[in-house]
Amino acid sequence: MIEILQWTTLIASGAAALSRIPNLVRRKNRSIFYALALLTLAILLSIRGPYLAIDTLLGGTNVANLLLRFIIFGAIFFLALRIAAGFGDSRGVQLIRGRAGMLALGLISAVLVVCFVLMDTSGSSAGLVDVAAKSQQNALLVEYYGAAGRAYPAYVCLAILPGMLRAVRSPLPAMLRMSAALLAVGSIAIPLSLLFPLVPPGLGFLRFVVNYTAILCFVAGLALIWVASGRAGRKHGRVSAQRR
């Protein structure tokens, strides 16, 4: 079940990235392609099989996990910035790109790296499960490391959430409001991941459901915008042709 969700998300995200290639060639909003490509890579790395294969290639010290965290940071940064700019949420843009956003990114990255270095990370293990099992100290460090990894995406999502909620209630076309609603659901789900340590072990599958649903919501929300733009068709094509 979780496998299906993971691979579905991977395929959806990969397809979305591929669909951006024509615009990449045309140099139009290229950061969306990069964000989706990073996201696809991140999903790939979060699946057990590919993770073990790649990490083994990188020396088997779980560097792939650290890489995964930074890939997620990059993807969410570019994507959220575009979304906030698109929906005219200047405060959201400011919170992500401004001093507060950079401070959050720097601080969280530092915590992430420090935790990683202090851990005994030898032996590839998806989700660092085996690493945590090695010692009491490792277990604690993995906990902090995980929290730091979830903190930055949560910060960014909270930054764009008010803008999305405003867009849902705005007089925008129905499809765009639906898209904003999907993006809002994603932006709510990701901060919820901060509560993962409180989830009882029996309900561990909830972590996966929340994570991948959030990503699916983001990708679907973006795809809906592209559909809406296709529907709006000629008129908007003419305008953007003028601007180019």
Add this chain to the structure above:
Amino acid sequence: MPLPAKAFQRWLSGVAPDTSTADICRVSGVKRTTLAQQMVRGKVAETTVVSISRAYNINPVAALATFDTYSGLASSSLPPTEKELVSQIATVDLLRAVIVRTAPEGSTGPGQPGLSPTPHATSVKNWVDAIDDGELRHRVSAATGVAPQNYSAQLTANRLAPELAVATSRAAGVGLASGLVATGLVTETEAGWPPGARQAALDRLSDGDLTALAGERLQAMGRTLRRQEQDQEQTERIWENLV
């Protein structure tokens, strides 16, 4: 609420006895599928009755009056008020009148066109504003149970359900068919407005009143246009950044 299908059928058998549904639809221009669907749901739209009565040369207002919901229409014979008449003149026609009145003699050319037929782009809102004493919306809301914000939303969209239009007329104490003219369900002639009544009301407006009214309409129009432009800009920004 639309009309009950049973009552509609009774009415139809009186209007066009021994006529097949297919024939009725062909003559009246009502789509067969539409009518069939309305019959299945048990609710027939007022527009259907209006179209069919026109096809059979029956006054649509009189036809509606045969249904319980609209029985009041029969007994109401109040003529439209001056304000109502003026509210049903399109903004462009008002502006044209301003120009004609202020232009120097002979410069506007001969043969000025008559007023465009009802309804115009903001006819519903203008009509309600014309008969509103400040409490009208509350009274309509209390009488019909429709929430004020839903009522306002309909006005903004220049729509008003026929039953609400009649309820609004009743609450304002004006002719009951006026609202049906403003919403475009029936024409002014069908509602029994005297021919040329709107033009006459326009001619009776003083220059000052006319100019002030045209100014109000222009301002409202400007606000609407600006809002539309802002919405459009917002959409464009999404295309720019996310497509």
